[in-house]
Amino acid sequence: MTTLNEQARNQIAKVITDLQHKPGALLPILHGIQDRLGYIPPESVPMIAEALNQSRADIHGVISFYHQFRSTAPGQHTVEICRAEACQSMGARQFETHVKHTLGVDYHGTTTDRSITLESVYCLGNCACAPSVRVNDQIIGRVTPEKFDGLVDELRSQKLEVQ
Amino acid sequence: MSVKVYIPRDTTSLALGADHLASELAAAVLERGEEIEIIRNGSRGLFWLEPMVEVETSAGRIAYGPVETKDIDTLLDAGLINGETGHPLCQGLTEEIPYLKKQQRLTFARAGITDPVSLEDYQAHDGFKGLKKALQMDSQSIVNEVKTSGLRGRGGAAFPTGIKWQTVLDAQPTDGSQKYIVCNADEGDSGTFADRMVMEADPYMLIEGMTIAGLAVGADQGYIYLRSEYPVAHQILNEAIEKAEAAGFLGVDILGSGKTFNLEVRLGAKAYICGEETALLESLEGKRGMVRAKPPLPAIVGLFGQPTIVNNVLSLAAIPYILAEGGHAYADYGQGRSLGTLPFQLAGNIKRGGLIEMAFGLTLRELLEDFGGGTYSGRPMRAVQVGGPLCAYLPESQWDTELDYEAFQAIGAGLGHGGVVVFDDTVDMSEQARFSMEFCVEESCGKCTPCRIGSTRGVEVIDRIRNNENRDANMDLLSDLCETMIDGSLCAMGGMTPFPVQSAVKHFPEDFQKDNAETGA
Numbered sequence: 214m215t216t217l218n219e220q221a222r223n224q225i226a227k228v229i230t231d232l233q234h235k236p237g238a239l240l241p242i243l244h245g246i247q248d249r250l251g252y253i254p255p256e257s258v259p260m261i262a263e264a265l266n267q268s269r270a271d272i273h274g275v276i277s278f279y280h281q282f283r284s285t286a287p288g289q290h291t292v293e294i295c296r297a298e299a300c301q302s303m304g305a306r307q308f309e310t311h312v313k314h315t316l317g318v319d320y321h322g323t324t325t326d327r328s329i330t331l332e333s334v335y336c337l338g339n340c341a342c343a344p345s346v347r348v349n350d351q352i353i354g355r356v357t358p359e360k361f362d363g364l365v366d367e368l369r370s371q372k373l374e375v376q
Numbered sequence: 377m378s379v380k381v382y383i384p385r386d387t388t389s390l391a392l393g394a395d396h397l398a399s400e401l402a403a404a405v406l407e408r409g410e411e412i413e414i415i416r417n418g419s420r421g422l423f424w425l426e427p428m429v430e431v432e433t434s435a436g437r438i439a440y441g442p443v444e445t446k447d448i449d450t451l452l453d454a455g456l457i458n459g460e461t462g463h464p465l466c467q468g469l470t471e472e473i474p475y476l477k478k479q480q481r482l483t484f485a486r487a488g489i490t491d492p493v494s495l496e497d498y499q500a501h502d503g504f505k506g507l508k509k510a511l512q513m514d515s516q517s518i519v520n521e522v523k524t525s526g527l528r529g530r531g532g533a534a535f536p537t538g539i540k541w542q543t544v545l546d547a548q549p550t551d552g553s554q555k556y557i558v559c560n561a562d563e564g565d566s567g568t569f570a571d572r573m574v575m576e577a578d579p580y581m582l583i584e585g586m587t588i589a590g591l592a593v594g595a596d597q598g599y600i601y602l603r604s605e606y607p608v609a610h611q612i613l614n615e616a617i618e619k620a621e622a623a624g625f626l627g628v629d630i631l632g633s634g635k636t637f638n639l640e641v642r643l644g645a646k647a648y649i650c651g652e653e654t655a656l657l658e659s660l661e662g663k664r665g666m667v668r669a670k671p672p673l674p675a676i677v678g679l680f681g682q683p684t685i686v687n688n689v690l691s692l693a694a695i696p697y698i699l700a701e702g703g704h705a706y707a708d709y710g711q712g713r714s715l716g717t718l719p720f721q722l723a724g725n726i727k728r729g730g731l732i733e734m735a736f737g738l739t740l741r742e743l744l745e746d747f748g749g750g751t752y753s754g755r756p757m758r759a760v761q762v763g764g765p766l767c768a769y770l771p772e773s774q775w776d777t778e779l780d781y782e783a784f785q786a787i788g789a790g791l792g793h794g795g796v797v798v799f800d801d802t803v804d805m806s807e808q809a810r811f812s813m814e815f816c817v818e819e820s821c822g823k824c825t826p827c828r829i830g831s832t833r834g835v836e837v838i839d840r841i842r843n844n845e846n847r848d849a850n851m852d853l854l855s856d857l858c859e860t861m862i863d864g865s866l867c868a869m870g871g872m873t874p875f876p877v878q879s880a881v882k883h884f885p886e887d888f889q890k891d892n893a894e895t896g897a
Contacts, residue, residue: 236680237642239662244604244643265662278664278821279645281604297566298761301811302724302799303752335648335815336564337605338572339391340797341423341722341729350607354391 217256224249225257229264239265239275243282252283280332287330288323290368292316293347296333299340308344311358315365328369378411379457382430382437384488385416386576387608388569393444394427400445401429410457418577420488421731422475430470433459439467475747480709481733482717483693487577493615495623498580504625506699510588511633518592519545522695524703526715531560531651531688532763532792532868534781540685543675544593547683555595556684557586557637558660559692561602561609562644562651565764567723567795571689573731575602575609578693579616583626583639585692588699589685590637598639599679601656604646613641648819652867653686655821666821667867688793690719709735714780724761724797725751736780743796744775755800759808759884763792765815766872768879769808788879790872805884809877810838816873827870830861834877841888851888854881 217225228245232238242261246253253276262269276282294309316324316331323330339345342354348364356364383389383398398414405412422428425441429451438459440451447465454463467473481487490497498504510518523538549555559582563571574582586598602610617639620626628636642660644650650659654668657679678684694716698706707715714736720743722729727749744750744757751757759769768789770777777783784791799808813834822828834857840850858874865871881888 237660237662240642240645240659244645275662275664279647281645281647297815298765298808298811299567299724299797301808302797302803306807334605334646335819336566336568337387338563338569339388340567340569340724340795341726342388342392342426343724345391347605352387352391352608354388 217254221250221254222256225254225260229261233264239267239272243276243279247282250286252286255284288327290328290349290371291330291332291347292368293332293334293337294320295335295337295339295343295345295347297336297340299336300344303343305344308356308358308361312361315358315362326369329365378413380415380432381412381457382415382417382432382488383427384419385492385608385612386419387572387606388423389419389426389428390608392426392442397427397429397443397445397448401448404448404452405457408452412457415491417490418486418488418492419573420470420476421484421573421577422473422728423730424728425467428467429456431456431459435459435469437470439470439473440465441467475728475730475732478746479733480717480735482697482706482709483581483690483719484573484578484731484733485697486581487573487731490578492577492579492612493619495580495619495625498578502700503580503696504584506696507584507587507625508631509699510591511631511635513591515545515592515594518588518699521698521703522592525694525698525706526703526710526713527691527694527698527706528714528781529688530690530694530718530793531653532565532766532790534791537687537691540675540687541589541592543673544595544683544685547676549682551682553594554597554680554682555593556679556682557589557593557595557598558653558657558679558684558686559586559598559600559689560651560653560656560686561600561606561689562648562656563606563689563793564603564648564651565766565793565795567761567797568721568764568793569723570719570721570731570794572606572609573719574689574693575606576612579613580620580625581693581696582613582689583616583620585695586639587626587630587637588695589687589692591635593683593685595685596636596638598637599660600639600641601644601650601660602641603644603650610641610643617641648815649821649869652869654867656686657684664821666823667869669866690793711735711737711778711780712782714782718779718791718794720779720794720796722748722796722798725753725757725800726798727752734779737778739776739778740770740796741775743779744798748798751798751800753800753802755802757798758801758803759799759805759880761797761799761808761876762795763790764795765812766790766868766875767792768875769805769883770879771883773883788875790875805880805887806838806842809880809888810835810842812873812876812880813838816869820869824864824866824870826861826864827866827873830857830865830870831873833857834861834873838877847889851881 337345428441430437527537528534650665655665659665719733816831820827
């Protein structure tokens with residue numbers, strides 16, 4: 214396990230201090246950490262446990278229950294493919310095959326260049342304009358394989374710019 | 377004064393490029409030396425026309441849609457700014473579009489008309505009328521008004537809202553005074569987006585409804601449990617709550633009444649089961665979203681062990697109208713014990729998908745054909761799933777059923793949250809049945825065995841049927857398994873997952889008979 218750098222540790226500590234007084238603070242804390250770091254580092258579990266006076270097992274149990282929370286760093290962008298019925302009726306199954314093939318990863322996987330992490334999602338509420346995908350916080354409707362490929366190119370070029 | 381042009385900011389419009397369209401339109405207009413004021417409204421719910429641009433004229437708003445950036449030049453050439461109607465994308469007066477005109481919009485009366493976070497717009501369209509009335513009433517009178525309306529929970533279970541409120545009003549908190557209002561905004565059913573539309577198009581209505589609920593039962597804290605799959609709704613709700621607080625409609629001393637109601641949005645984390653009210657409460661308390669055994673009811677032992685109203689977004693959103701116009705006015709809509717209106721959501725493989733708020737009683741076929749206009753693919757419709765992933769698939773022979781709770785129950789189906797997902801004739805119903813079980817595997821909280829293990833066995837059995845292994849015996853096994861899940865599960869997740877499976881087997885037996893081996897699983 215890589216040890217967390219000082220800056221990340223401080224960010225986690227700040228999220229915990231800011232939110233621990235809230236009733237039912239655990240989910241807001243977990244969201245806060247994942248929003249800032251992209252994931253919930255295992256090192257944060259004992260920190261949260263101590264602040265909330267709960268066991269590490271309790272905290273781990275909550276993290277592992279929810280599909281959204283992850284314990285490893287994601288790629289630079291997260292792409293979620295809707296797998297629910299309304300999207301199925303518009304060809305989501307074939308689309309999902311295309312996406313996995315194009316990116317060369319299955320769900321929960323990250324591309325080798327670490328630009329994209331692929332996740333599934335059950336409904337983005339855009340069911341009248343299916344199929345839908347979510348890229349980070351942006352939802353895109355009536356997506357086609359061609360549209361998706363263009364999107365991936367765009368995301369990868371953004372990564373180059375950052376580098 | 378410059379012309380007002382409306383471009384929605386809800387998820388669907390954004391998903392179809394509304395942000396880009398708005399900035400490109402502004403730039404193009406500027407380049408032509410003209411002036412417009414772009415207002416980012418909510419959606420009217422005519423999603424097949426999104427992004428729908430509306431231009432204000434003296435006769436009313438003129439609609440154009442669906443507009444893409446490539447259409448901007450021809451639209452401006454054709455006189456978009458003056459609301460001229462010559463362009464092929466022009467739909468005429470928005471209010472006269474039959475899809476909208478035929479509707480009976482009570483809950484969605486303001487949707488798409490107002491800027492969702494403008495308090496001025498909200499008040500100019502009857503906003504806070506219900507709250508102001510409620511502030512003059514005692515708790516019991518508010519609850520009585522809700523009882524009179526006949527409103528039943530719009531989340532899917534259709535429990536009478538007034539009875540739930542009465543239970544919370546009468547319940548004694550163990551710690552002396554604390555009660556809670558919880559809004560279930562974990563709208564996880566595929567094919568539904570009515571909650572999202574309320575939150576994105578008219579968030580103050582939900583805030584007002586929850587505040588009235590607080591006044592009715594003596595609760596001063598509310599939570600909106602919102603699914604994290606709705607980032608746009610999250611942002612709009614937070615903005616609206618902040619503004620409502622600053623203007624004195626929320627928080628301490630509401631409108632000088634001395635009454636307090638605080639409201640906070642809490643995010644879920646991608647867990648369908650948290651739409652079940654007791655799992656939702658666990659999640660709000662910071663735990664795994666495990667279903668609680670009932671009784672005790674959440675109305676008596678709810679959030680943090682205190683009496684709690686847990687209502688769906690649509691139920692709470694109906695409250696301001698009921699208080700403003702009276703319970704009788706609401707009950708004038710609908711039939712039998714299904715009173716008021718239900719916002720149906722037409723989705724999936726459908727030509728004209730969108731939100732249709734109507735009184736109970738129109739038939740499914742009217743919805744599919746008159747409103748929907750057939751499939752998007754142009755192929756024949758084959759199966760329709762009404763009410764979300766836990767409700768039945770309906771074959772054409774059942775499409776003349778009237779949309780009300782009792783009529784649907786009578787054919788072994790449900791209305792759920794009003795979502796309608798259409799499939800064309802390319803659908804393989806054994807694959808859909810398999811998915812119902814697979815979804816339950818993915819989303820079961822794991823507390824009870826029929827749901828946790830039964831769903832996994834369900835996938836395996838359906839795989840064997842699809843692979844032509846010992847078909848007859850496996851069909852019998854599937855039937856037994858469905859009965860066990862229905863009778864033995866703790867909540868609707870395991871208890872209703874078999875409904876779509878059974879309906880697929882019953883109404884589309886040919887899909888379980890033919891050799892599906894080549895499609896695999």
